[in-house]
Amino acid sequence: xxxxxNEVLDAKGLACPMPIVRTKxxxxxxxxxxxxxxxxTDKGSTADMKAWAEGTGHQYLGTVEEADVLKHYLRKASxxxxxxxxxxxxxxxxxxxxxxxxxxEAVALLDVREPAEYSFGHIPGAINIPLGxxxxxxxxxxxDKAWHVICRSGNRSDLxxxxxxxxxxxxxxxxxxxxxxxxxxxxxxx
Amino acid sequence: MAKIMSTKELATKIVTGExxxxxxxxxxxxxxxxxxxxxxxxxxxxxxxxLLDGVDSITDKLPKDKDIIVVCAKGGSSEMIADMLEEAGxxxxxxxxxxxxxxxxxxxxxxxxxxxxxxxxxxxxxxxKGCLSYFIESNxxxxxxxxxxxxxxxxxxxxxxxxxxKHTIDTHLHADHISGGxxxxxxxxxxxxxxPKDATEVTFDYTPVEEGNDITVGKTTVKxxxxxxxxHTIGSTSFIIDDTYLITGDILFVKSIGRPDLAGLAEDWxxxxxxxxxxxxxxxxxxxxxxxxxxxxxxxxGEGGRVAARLGDLYAKxxxxxxxxxxxxxxxxxxxxxxxxxxxxxxxxTNMGKINPDLDEQKEMETGPNRCAVEG
Numbered sequence: 001x002x003x004x005x006n007e008v009l010d011a012k013g014l015a016c017p018m019p020i021v022r023t024k025x026x027x028x029x030x031x032x033x034x035x036x037x038x039x040x041t042d043k044g045s046t047a048d049m050k051a052w053a054e055g056t057g058h059q060y061l062g063t064v065e066e067a068d069v070l071k072h073y074l075r076k077a078s079x080x081x082x083x084x085x086x087x088x089x090x091x092x093x094x095x096x097x098x099x100x101x102x103x104x105e106a107v108a109l110l111d112v113r114e115p116a117e118y119s120f121g122h123i124p125g126a127i128n129i130p131l132g133x134x135x136x137x138x139x140x141x142x143x144d145k146a147w148h149v150i151c152r153s154g155n156r157s158d159l160x161x162x163x164x165x166x167x168x169x170x171x172x173x174x175x176x177x178x179x180x181x182x183x184x185x186x187x188x189x190x
Numbered sequence: 191m192a193k194i195m196s197t198k199e200l201a202t203k204i205v206t207g208e209x210x211x212x213x214x215x216x217x218x219x220x221x222x223x224x225x226x227x228x229x230x231x232x233x234x235x236x237x238x239x240x241l242l243d244g245v246d247s248i249t250d251k252l253p254k255d256k257d258i259i260v261v262c263a264k265g266g267s268s269e270m271i272a273d274m275l276e277e278a279g280x281x282x283x284x285x286x287x288x289x290x291x292x293x294x295x296x297x298x299x300x301x302x303x304x305x306x307x308x309x310x311x312x313x314x315x316x317x318x319k320g321c322l323s324y325f326i327e328s329n330x331x332x333x334x335x336x337x338x339x340x341x342x343x344x345x346x347x348x349x350x351x352x353x354x355x356k357h358t359i360d361t362h363l364h365a366d367h368i369s370g371g372x373x374x375x376x377x378x379x380x381x382x383x384x385x386p387k388d389a390t391e392v393t394f395d396y397t398p399v400e401e402g403n404d405i406t407v408g409k410t411t412v413k414x415x416x417x418x419x420x421x422h423t424i425g426s427t428s429f430i431i432d433d434t435y436l437i438t439g440d441i442l443f444v445k446s447i448g449r450p451d452l453a454g455l456a457e458d459w460x461x462x463x464x465x466x467x468x469x470x471x472x473x474x475x476x477x478x479x480x481x482x483x484x485x486x487x488x489x490x491x492g493e494g495g496r497v498a499a500r501l502g503d504l505y506a507k508x509x510x511x512x513x514x515x516x517x518x519x520x521x522x523x524x525x526x527x528x529x530x531x532x533x534x535x536x537x538x539x540t541n542m543g544k545i546n547p548d549l550d551e552q553k554e555m556e557t558g559p560n561r562c563a564v565e566g
Contacts, residue, residue, distance in 0.1 A: 020238075048217055048239055
């Protein structure tokens with residue numbers, strides 16, 4: 001599968017600790033919320049990348065193995081998301097969304113995570129427009145539909161819901177918390 | 191540049207009971223799964239990736255008065271952290287050469303005793319995995335039981351003593367490590383012995399181990415007497431050496447007993463295991479010294495690194511031998527078993543000759559502890 005990343009780091013052939021040392025350096029120059037693809041051949045790098053990300057607040061999205069190369073995807077921690085204050089007034093619990101979907105209701109679902117996150121697992125039928133691209137791409141969405149916006153934790157989707165409302169969408173609901181606790185059906189791009 | 195410590199130097203520290211401080215910089219899961227233990231080892235785990243900005247967070251937990259040995263998976267990260275420690279003023283910091291991968295391969299020979307007719311018996315302790323193999327020498331000849339994959343260690347040991355390796359013997363088809371028995375026999379022109387009931391699927395020729403067919407080492411008769419003792423596997427065979435030592439394979443350990451499930455036939459073999467431990471071994475002399483193929487607990491490592499116990503003492507103390515009720519015993523060895531050894535199915539296939547992984551793959555398959563025991 002092809003997963004979109006803002007930057008690709010080649011750490012192939014490097015033994016531990018170099019893949020993480022290089023990743024740490026490379027991720028420092030990324031914008032918050034951006035995704036890095038780290039290519040490594042050291043088998044131990046998967047577990048270490050995951051544990052390192054957990055400790056630093058960066059988000060480990062997943063690993064894809066292609067031939068002998070491990071491609072690790074990480075999303076840089078984003079402080080802005082954790083700090084926002086104004087909240088979109090209409091929210092829906094994840095469980096209620098699940099009930100709707102499982103009852104076969106047609107739900108207009110917008111997933112505003114990064115394409116890489118979306119690729120590693122999303123709710124079937126969800127449309128992907130990352131928060132950062134919503135400004136340019138919102139016109140592709142039908143304004144009259146009742147949009148349910150989802151992300152990982154409910155923060156980016158809150159910002160997206162506010163943005164859509166400001167653009168004239170009037171039936172926007174933020175789904176909380178988000179994919180981090182979703183245990184219903186998922187679809188993957190691989 | 192930080193100092194480097196070899197696996198041999200670390201092994202000596204452990205078997206001689208020298209106070210040793212180990213800073214393991216692998217991630218927590220790997221550390222929890224498998225670590226350096228035994229002797230007077232003190233451990234601290236902090237992953238290298240949490241120390242990239244400096245070692246300040248752990249310096250107050252580190253000793254100044256003894257060696258700090260930094261350990262990682264392969265030796266790269268430990269070198270970086272040892273360098274950082276040295277810069278922080280720890281002149282006593284070392285990096286373990288080759289990391290856990292090399293540690294898993296180190297074999298430490300420990301003398302068990304002299305044989306009646308002049309030979310000797312050695313236990314080769316694989317500290318990194320808890321595997322034990324045995325080297326019998328008598329009158330210029332040698333036999334090795336449960337040979338580990340690293341056959342060069344036995345070859346050089348034999349060469350130094352001017353011995354010809356005549357026999358390699360496996361007590362059973364191993365599931366936790368790759369046997370070096372067949373390869374060493376081929377190289378040395380020796381005979382490879384394997385219990386026939388464990389060899390039904392093997393792809394090579396071997397000499398069947400059978401009760402009544404004693405194996406002789408040297409001109410003097412160091413009798414290696416097989417006793418069919420199924421349970422861990424259907425073919426598991428024990429050996430009495432020199433009427434003094436009982437090589438139990440993976441049937442009976444010092445603090446625990448063998449698990450019957452690694453070939454997927456726990457229910458079928460549990461009765462055999464019970465019969466071997468509660469009837470067959472009971473007919474043997476209490477004074478036999480039990481020499482197992484594994485140890486699982488650091489406290490099983492005795493004086494000088496030896497792992498051994500008197501059979502009579504095990505009947506009094508080993509928790510696996512104190513279960514009178516057969517149903518309780520059955521439950522104990524078939525339920526709530528610890529996780530299986532890493533890659534155990536591939537290891538069994540390799541030992542049958544069905545697959546031929548390259549050396550790197552073999553090393554990878556053998557990472558982790560042996561996990562052949564079940565605690566009573």
